[in-house]
Amino acid sequence: LASLNELYTRAQANGVRASMIDGQILREVEPCAKTVGMALYVEDTAVVNPQMVMDSLAADAVQEGVEFEFDCAWQGSTKVGVVNTSRGQIAYGHLVNCTGLFADRIAQALGVGSQYRILPFRGQYCLLRPQSQVQVRGNIYPVPDLRNPFLGIHFTRRPDGEVTVGPSALPLLGREQYRGLNGASVRDGINMLRYLLRLFGNNLDHFRSMAWKELMKMSHVGFYREAAGLVVGLEKHDLLPGKQAGIRAQLVNTGTAELINDFVVESGPRSTHVLNAISPAFTSALPFAEYVVDTMKIGE
Numbered sequence: 556l557a558s559l560n561e562l563y564t565r566a567q568a569n570g571v572r573a574s575m576i577d578g579q580i581l582r583e584v585e586p587c588a589k590t591v592g593m594a595l596y597v598e599d600t601a602v603v604n605p606q607m608v609m610d611s612l613a614a615d616a617v618q619e620g621v622e623f624e625f626d627c628a629w630q631g632s633t634k635v636g637v638v639n640t641s642r643g644q645i646a647y648g649h650l651v652n653c654t655g656l657f658a659d660r661i662a663q664a665l666g667v668g669s670q671y672r673i674l675p676f677r678g679q680y681c682l683l684r685p686q687s688q689v690q691v692r693g694n695i696y697p698v699p700d701l702r703n704p705f706l707g708i709h710f711t712r713r714p715d716g717e718v719t720v721g722p723s724a725l726p727l728l729g730r731e732q733y734r735g736l737n738g739a740s741v742r743d744g745i746n747m748l749r750y751l752l753r754l755f756g757n758n759l760d761h762f763r764s765m766a767w768k769e770l771m772k773m774s775h776v777g778f779y780r781e782a783a784g785l786v787v788g789l790e791k792h793d794l795l796p797g798k799q800a801g802i803r804a805q806l807v808n809t810g811t812a813e814l815i816n817d818f819v820v821e822s823g824p825r826s827t828h829v830l831n832a833i834s835p836a837f838t839s840a841l842p843f844a845e846y847v848v849d850t851m852k853i854g855e
Contacts, residue, residue, distance in 0.1 A: 678722030
């Protein structure tokens with residue numbers, strides 16, 4: 556309840572329409588959602604199709620004169636103001652590094668963020684069987700452990716009507732290991748093992764209990780048990796394999812061996828680096844972009 560109250564306080568401070576409701580009102584909002592005492596109802600929550608949003612933003616950018624280069628791989632930089640790519644050299648006045656899973660490597664190539672490493676975690680989702688007795692009208696989330704960056708399994712009704720359940724958080728051996736061992740690498744695997752052992756040993760913010768909880772979700776039974784704690788009437792066969800997986804770029808401080816649970820933006824010579832863009836990064840993308848632009852030190 557303390558974490559729920561903290562989230563409510565944050566909502567009020569940021570002008571978000573939110574209210575604490577009891578079980579009776581919750582059943583009117585989400586008939587199948589479970590609660591223990593109280594729930595936080597956020598009226599301003601919505602779900603969008605991210606691809607459509609990105610396509611629209613890209614179209615607006617093109618109209619403003621922005622040029623996109625796709626299938627263009629970073630290959631390093633030999634001097635400030637020029638980067639080498641698979642399509643030749645590109646000169647820049649100011650570089651903004653928003654490369655997600657590879658943001659740390661590009662930043663460090665430009666002399667920034669040496670104390671950080673990105674660890675990849677794959678989030679696997681299930682789909683709620685359309686014939687399930689479980690009704691989901693919007694989003695159903697567990698109360699998060701505010702010390703940890705992972706939100707836990709939750710239910711989301713997408714614009715197309717499908718309901719996703721998840722995600723899990725599986726540590727990977729490669730930054731683009733979307734299926735099986737495809738994309739695994741010795742370098743990434745060694746880094747993951749090294750930092751997981753340090754995180755486990757230090758046990759900051761109760762990392763061991765979080766790791767054990769995530770490990771349990773690797774099995775269908777463990778995944779189901781956590782999902783069933785959120786809703787009434789969920790059956791094991793209601794969870795169908797999801798179509799896609801996503802990889803979370805989780806930043807770790809190599810000096811303190813702790814997971815970073817906040818946005819991290821650092822400046823370098825004629826460059827700005829977004830090293831950590833945690834949830835709700837997509838939700839806050841537009842104001843966050845304004846913040847990044849405001850922090851840019853043009854000409855330095």
